[in-house]
Amino acid sequence: MEEQKLRTLLESMTLTEKIGQLIQVPGNMLNARGQELGVREDLGISEEILRNVGSTLNVTGAAQIRRVQEAYLRQSRTKIPLLFMADIIYGFRTVYPIPLALGCSFEPELLKRLCRATSEESVAAGVHVTFSPMGDLVRDARWGRCLESTGEDPFLNTEYVKAMVEGFQEGLSQEGACRGMASCVKHFAAYGAAEGGRDYNTVDMSERRLRQEYLPSYRAGVEAGCEMVMTSFNTVDGIPATGNCWLMRQVLREEWGFDGVLITDYAAIAELMAHGVAADKKEAARMAMEAGVDIDMCTDCYASQLEGLIREGTIRQEQLDAAVWRVLCLKNRLGLFEDPFRGAREEAEKQVFLKESFRSLAREAAVKFSVLLENKEGLLPLAPTGGKSGEARTGRIALIGPFADRKDALGLWALHGDREAVVTIREAFSETEGLEFAWCEGCETILPEDYTDLPALAAQGERKLWSREERNRQWEQAMELSGTADLVVLALGEDTIQGGEGGSRTRLSLPGDQMKLLREVRKRARKVVVVLFAGRPLVLDEVKELADALLLVWYPGTEGGSAIRDMLFGICEPQGRLSMSMPRSLGQVPLYYNAFSTGRPYDGHTPVRFFSRYEDCPNTPLYPFGYGLSYHSASYGPVQLDGTVLKRGETLMASARVTNTGDRAGSETVQLYLQDVTGSVVRPVKELKGTQKLWLQPGETKQVCFAITEEMLRFYGKDMSYQAEPGLFRVGICADSSGRLEGEFVLE
Numbered sequence: 001m002e003e004q005k006l007r008t009l010l011e012s013m014t015l016t017e018k019i020g021q022l023i024q025v026p027g028n029m030l031n032a033r034g035q036e037l038g039v040r041e042d043l044g045i046s047e048e049i050l051r052n053v054g055s056t057l058n059v060t061g062a063a064q065i066r067r068v069q070e071a072y073l074r075q076s077r078t079k080i081p082l083l084f085m086a087d088i089i090y091g092f093r094t095v096y097p098i099p100l101a102l103g104c105s106f107e108p109e110l111l112k113r114l115c116r117a118t119s120e121e122s123v124a125a126g127v128h129v130t131f132s133p134m135g136d137l138v139r140d141a142r143w144g145r146c147l148e149s150t151g152e153d154p155f156l157n158t159e160y161v162k163a164m165v166e167g168f169q170e171g172l173s174q175e176g177a178c179r180g181m182a183s184c185v186k187h188f189a190a191y192g193a194a195e196g197g198r199d200y201n202t203v204d205m206s207e208r209r210l211r212q213e214y215l216p217s218y219r220a221g222v223e224a225g226c227e228m229v230m231t232s233f234n235t236v237d238g239i240p241a242t243g244n245c246w247l248m249r250q251v252l253r254e255e256w257g258f259d260g261v262l263i264t265d266y267a268a269i270a271e272l273m274a275h276g277v278a279a280d281k282k283e284a285a286r287m288a289m290e291a292g293v294d295i296d297m298c299t300d301c302y303a304s305q306l307e308g309l310i311r312e313g314t315i316r317q318e319q320l321d322a323a324v325w326r327v328l329c330l331k332n333r334l335g336l337f338e339d340p341f342r343g344a345r346e347e348a349e350k351q352v353f354l355k356e357s358f359r360s361l362a363r364e365a366a367v368k369f370s371v372l373l374e375n376k377e378g379l380l381p382l383a384p385t386g387g388k389s390g391e392a393r394t395g396r397i398a399l400i401g402p403f404a405d406r407k408d409a410l411g412l413w414a415l416h417g418d419r420e421a422v423v424t425i426r427e428a429f430s431e432t433e434g435l436e437f438a439w440c441e442g443c444e445t446i447l448p449e450d451y452t453d454l455p456a457l458a459a460q461g462e463r464k465l466w467s468r469e470e471r472n473r474q475w476e477q478a479m480e481l482s483g484t485a486d487l488v489v490l491a492l493g494e495d496t497i498q499g500g501e502g503g504s505r506t507r508l509s510l511p512g513d514q515m516k517l518l519r520e521v522r523k524r525a526r527k528v529v530v531v532l533f534a535g536r537p538l539v540l541d542e543v544k545e546l547a548d549a550l551l552l553v554w555y556p557g558t559e560g561g562s563a564i565r566d567m568l569f570g571i572c573e574p575q576g577r578l579s580m581s582m583p584r585s586l587g588q589v590p591l592y593y594n595a596f597s598t599g600r601p602y603d604g605h606t607p608v609r610f611f612s613r614y615e616d617c618p619n620t621p622l623y624p625f626g627y628g629l630s631y632h633s634a635s636y637g638p639v640q641l642d643g644t645v646l647k648r649g650e651t652l653m654a655s656a657r658v659t660n661t662g663d664r665a666g667s668e669t670v671q672l673y674l675q676d677v678t679g680s681v682v683r684p685v686k687e688l689k690g691t692q693k694l695w696l697q698p699g700e701t702k703q704v705c706f707a708i709t710e711e712m713l714r715f716y717g718k719d720m721s722y723q724a725e726p727g728l729f730r731v732g733i734c735a736d737s738s739g740r741l742e743g744e745f746v747l748e
């Protein structure tokens, strides 16, 4: 619709119709089967407002969306179509590995492909907006939503968020095209820094840390053109983000120039009262409106208070019109006025849902995101069991563990995934010619002491708890199988319900009887390969000791079982490099590689007391950020610099020779780290500033080059100006963040 006609439409709207556009309601208020997550109060939204609401969430499916949209438009005076939004975080019907796994790819282009594919399925299902990507930087493994983050590194997170926005929105602006869906960058801002790793807890940090480490990923999403931003639940400098004018108006709108739609997180406006900054709904609605919040997700604050605030002049008509205008413009950019059903077509669903190219992409992703943490004596890849005669054989395999045959190992936010379509390890093994194996679960994933709500969930029929007989039978079977097999594949992990939103833990070990199972299997088995499912870093010190090989697959998605089988038998090699540091102990958390030196940096071995260290644990992680093994081995030559001085406006080239010293081709994820040795404020001991993936044949050497520029060296200095400061820098081209920085140059 031309802009002038849209203006005319806005001017023709009544106050109630305008307020309605700023309200988002759960699907069941529109007689649809919504799947909203979150605290639900019965929303006191009037019938009049309900007839004019602007959007709903987690209502999907072409048939359902067409029905709801038709019913809504039939009774609407303005005929402004509903927006359908949904949590499509890492896939729709085809589910890809979780974002924390995506972060292990060091390949933003792959994330773009995944998001483009996800959009194709989502658009067919009638969805207009996805509440993704999440740009929250994470450093605390106790926080269940590490699952949805791409990790602990600001540089990589900006690359990933940019790629995901571009992938989701590709084709969106093409006239008449029903391609792409609007993306919503969340949770603005710094939600991942919740104290104690406890969800929804206080976030408090300096503006410098906020701007330097936490804001860049959201800004990358805005600069990539995201259509929407979502406010976070947490405080920022003592004021909840949803009512924070500095964050939402000065930073987001004025500094970054964001002119898209700002939506709250679920019920966040009402939560301003629980935070203690709003005495009532009227004050809460006023704060959110002043901060520039456009859409109130699932509370009745705007619905019940905005009319009064406008009539008394507390909120100006222009403020209301500006918010409504942004919502109307989004609907217009999506072409909804011309076609309220956009791409929602059942025929299209049948064609695109789980199509082979998406399944193949899911398999590729699961391989590129899985991280090989241990591989003692090169146990992996396993020789094929049914191979040609004389070929080394793996012999009898026992597949044991609660994740041996799990259809639900998709992570909490795979809301719209097709669980029946998931390929489990057992199924993949069964499809593999010549692969003889026996299997059993051995034990459950969690017990009541791991998840206090478990008995209640069981009572509600949401979880099936084993009987004592079942538990004993499974255990005995596991003991018997592990004693007779030549090799045990032990599929262990964190239960899906332990991660994701509201999934904060105070223990990071494998839950339930799983460690006991590992210990007992270890006593009996010749070789043990642990395949680990998780939504966050876990404490794996004992697993590291007991396993002959350890493959971290996160929650690997629809094609997880196939990808795991392909990696175990060497059809492809795991390529993931850790997106988050893995702690030795919970006591180390929060733990991240790009930390400050402190005034008493500990060298890690001298027996001294008065240095920054623990008495009972090294400072280093069990597995560092950027770490991952391969089936090939590689060597890195020394860093070469094409100069020792970098002048502003010029480029310094850093290079190194990387050699595949193994006997099979493989991928190397080469990482560039820099250290600003002295600044007007303390600077991290190292920062990732570039990555490149190399495919190397056995014995092949390639020269990898990185261009270093002054822009890469900028930071918020003592006076908060964002610039590079002259002085000494160190450079490393490494296989992971534990590598040495052996090169040096001076910025003039």
Ligand code: GLC
Binding pocket: 036, 037, 038, 057, 087, 131, 186, 265, 266, 501
């Ligand atoms: C949830 C989450 C947010 C999600 C929203 C809608 O509480 O915090 O990530 O997009 O509500 O479901």
